[in-house]
Amino acid sequence: MNARPSVRTWHPARIAVALVGVVLLVVGVFGGLAPAQAAGSTCAPSTGGVCAPIKGEGSTWSANALQQWIRNVYANYQWTITYSESGSTQGRNSFANGTAHYGVSEIPYGIANSNEADTPPNRGFAYMPIVAGGTAFMYNLQIGGKRVTNLRLSGEVLAKIFTGEITVWNDPAILADNPALALPAIPIVPVVRSDGSGTSAQFTIWMRQQHPAIWDAYCGKVGRPFVNGHCGVTSNYPTVAGSGFVSKSGANGVAGYVAQGAAVGSITFVEYSYALNSGFPVVKMLNSAGYYTEPTASNVAVALLRAVINNDPSSQNYLTQDLTNVYADTDPRNYPLSSYSYIILPTKVESGFTEDNGRTLSAFTSYFLCEGQQQAETLGYSPLPVNLVKGGQTRIQLIPGRDPAITDFTIASCNNPTLDPSDPNGNALAKAAPFPADCDRKGPVQCTTGTGGAKGTDTATGGAAGAGAGPADAGGAGETGEAVGEDAIATGGALILANASPQSLPASRPGPLPALGTLGAGAGVLAAAMLPPLLGRRGRRTMLPSTIGASGGRR
Numbered sequence: 001m002n003a004r005p006s007v008r009t010w011h012p013a014r015i016a017v018a019l020v021g022v023v024l025l026v027v028g029v030f031g032g033l034a035p036a037q038a039a040g041s042t043c044a045p046s047t048g049g050v051c052a053p054i055k056g057e058g059s060t061w062s063a064n065a066l067q068q069w070i071r072n073v074y075a076n077y078q079w080t081i082t083y084s085e086s087g088s089t090q091g092r093n094s095f096a097n098g099t100a101h102y103g104v105s106e107i108p109y110g111i112a113n114s115n116e117a118d119t120p121p122n123r124g125f126a127y128m129p130i131v132a133g134g135t136a137f138m139y140n141l142q143i144g145g146k147r148v149t150n151l152r153l154s155g156e157v158l159a160k161i162f163t164g165e166i167t168v169w170n171d172p173a174i175l176a177d178n179p180a181l182a183l184p185a186i187p188i189v190p191v192v193r194s195d196g197s198g199t200s201a202q203f204t205i206w207m208r209q210q211h212p213a214i215w216d217a218y219c220g221k222v223g224r225p226f227v228n229g230h231c232g233v234t235s236n237y238p239t240v241a242g243s244g245f246v247s248k249s250g251a252n253g254v255a256g257y258v259a260q261g262a263a264v265g266s267i268t269f270v271e272y273s274y275a276l277n278s279g280f281p282v283v284k285m286l287n288s289a290g291y292y293t294e295p296t297a298s299n300v301a302v303a304l305l306r307a308v309i310n311n312d313p314s315s316q317n318y319l320t321q322d323l324t325n326v327y328a329d330t331d332p333r334n335y336p337l338s339s340y341s342y343i344i345l346p347t348k349v350e351s352g353f354t355e356d357n358g359r360t361l362s363a364f365t366s367y368f369l370c371e372g373q374q375q376a377e378t379l380g381y382s383p384l385p386v387n388l389v390k391g392g393q394t395r396i397q398l399i400p401g402r403d404p405a406i407t408d409f410t411i412a413s414c415n416n417p418t419l420d421p422s423d424p425n426g427n428a429l430a431k432a433a434p435f436p437a438d439c440d441r442k443g444p445v446q447c448t449t450g451t452g453g454a455k456g457t458d459t460a461t462g463g464a465a466g467a468g469a470g471p472a473d474a475g476g477a478g479e480t481g482e483a484v485g486e487d488a489i490a491t492g493g494a495l496i497l498a499n500a501s502p503q504s505l506p507a508s509r510p511g512p513l514p515a516l517g518t519l520g521a522g523a524g525v526l527a528a529a530m531l532p533p534l535l536g537r538r539g540r541r542t543m544l545p546s547t548i549g550a551s552g553g554r555r
Contacts, residue, residue: 031371051363052356053080058091058104060251061199062341064273065131065379066104069364069372079360085250089118089196089235093393095344096121098351102361103344104130106198107235108320113208114201114233115225120316124348127319128365128395131373132304132340133381134295135202136452137283138275139267140258141169142183149281149450150459152292152440154179155336158285159211161267162190162203163218164243169265177286180446181459184265185245191268192237194247200237202339203269208233210327210336255280272296273380275452282452284440284480289332291436294451300382300432301418302331303338305430309387319391340384347398350500357403362402369393370414383417383425414497 041394054068062087070081086094088105095103108127109120137158141148153161157173160166170183207215212230219231222238239245246266248254253477255274258266267283272295275282284292293299304331308322322341329337343365346353373383384392389411411419419512420428439447440543450457 005252051077051356051360052354054081054357054360054364055082055084056091056102056104056343057084057086057094057100058344059088059106059198059341060085061088061106061133061135061197061271062104062130063251064271064277065368065372065376065381065502068379069368070377072366072372073367077363079364081364085252087193087195087235087250088198088201092118092344095125095346096123098353099122101346101353101357104341105203105344106339106341107205108317108342111201111205111233113205113227113230114235115227116232116234116236118235123351124346126345126347126395126398128345128392129315129340129384130305130343130368131376131381132300132338133376134272134300134303134335135199135269135337135339136272136275136295137267137285138255138258138270138278138280138452139283140260140263140265140280141183141267142264143184146460147281147457148181148183148447148459149454149457150284150446151181151281152284152286152446152453154286155206155210156214158283159207159214161188162192162207163214164190164221164240164245165214165217167244177292177442178446179444180448186265187377189244189246189265189266191246191248191257192239193249193254194237195249196235197237198341199251199269199271201233201235202230202337204233204237205323206327206337209324224333255275256305271380272452276380277453279453281450281454281457284451285336286442287330287332287334287336288328289330289334290442291332292440292442293333293335293436295335295338296389297377297382298429299333299335300338301385301427301429302333302433303329303335304340304382304385304523305427306331306334307339311391313394316457319388319395332435338382340388345395345399347400347402353400358399358401360401362396362399362406365392365396366401366403369396370416373416373418373483377417383429385418385430386411386416386420386425389414389416389419426428 036459063083066083070083073079073081083104084100086500088107091100091103092109094100096109097506099338110118116174135155139151141151153174157166157177159175168185169188170185174183175181176501196234204215215231216226218238219226219407221240224231224234224238226232237247239247246257248257251270255270255278257263258268259278259280272282282294284294286292303326303532306325308325310317310320310322312318321339323339326338328335329336345361345365346358347473349355369384369389376383390494393406396402411424418429419430420426438475439445448460450459488510
């Protein structure tokens, strides 16, 4: 009797190989169908591009947005991008001397009406807008041991506070802005930047244009020379010894000082984001329409509709801003101290900048022009309008080694919240901006609602002027009166972004060639696993009839 062959056609190892083949087939099919990611987010792997590390330096005004975006792209793409918040002046200097691949500043090189040496660098460069926002006045003030969260001030009063002309909180001019508040008779402590700051430059540009007599008088006190007939613009805020001013380095430094429990009576100028993150209110500033407004994303978007942008691509200062019309805009929603910051981009391979650095920088800038702007409002900024997005795209094209994928950039694919599909040149955020409440109009009625980081805390009206309000019983930032020190804003130099959550970016689509390759590999592996058993079974079927009887029994 002939024995039937006992071949194990599906050994466990063969099954495992077949499963690998199936997985490769699935990856090949669905990987090719995955959604495309934002333009510029691949660092051009198809051309052998390398996502080389890049480092930048500069503005603290922009830092909360930049650091969040850097975390986003590292989590999603593992791009190594670093940013040192050393102030706009140092950022411009570091880019100029080649110790930074990119710089960030609120003002361009050689700002007008300044006597500070700040000449443009010898290396090739271009300005590109990063993010818009409002320079806010964050403060720490109490009435009867309870926090004030709805303070209103005119531009004139603010200028006089930061030039030492108004020195106590119950000054008649402050009371006129705040008819519902019995403000305390305690000293005002202006907190200013000790380092070279674009925020200081923007603030002094505004004072020179809007309140020249006040700023000129301050020049006399601090011994600064006039420039073109008036006190000059400065990135280094001057103070008078013994005046009661406090100087701190960086936005974290000034915001952290004001946020201390013992700092009742203090006020500083800083980007809106820092007040949100520290839980502190900001001043509602009187605009030219007679309304007190705060620098929300919507109000900033409205204000920047009036900004005059340098639209000459041949100009070294292309895309820089003239804010004169913003200061005087009569839209009730306008926040007068609205502006945007710049990244300073290299346009040549020099000063240690390579094409591999350029691939990373171009991908990163393309990302934050569109995708990153979705987080702007959450972080305390305002997303860039469409004209600056379009202009910024032309600047990316100048970066050596830029990612070729960015050539396919279109506004239609840009996930920027200001873009309005029904009006390609409009601003969706500005159109939807709410008008201020009637109680925010200058007059005898005053809103009680909180602002900035204290938006959920109303101010109790009335109370005795000066009662219980002073450093000895200062409460700080919370409802419980718990002190919030500088370390709450910056612990070990790391930002605390209380209002931001990490952003998940779309997965990369590798394109048809990698997908086809994966499909081919999967088919080959699956065939190698399945064909031998199938062919062996067919061979046995041709042999078995000669050994099996008609009844199916063995002979």
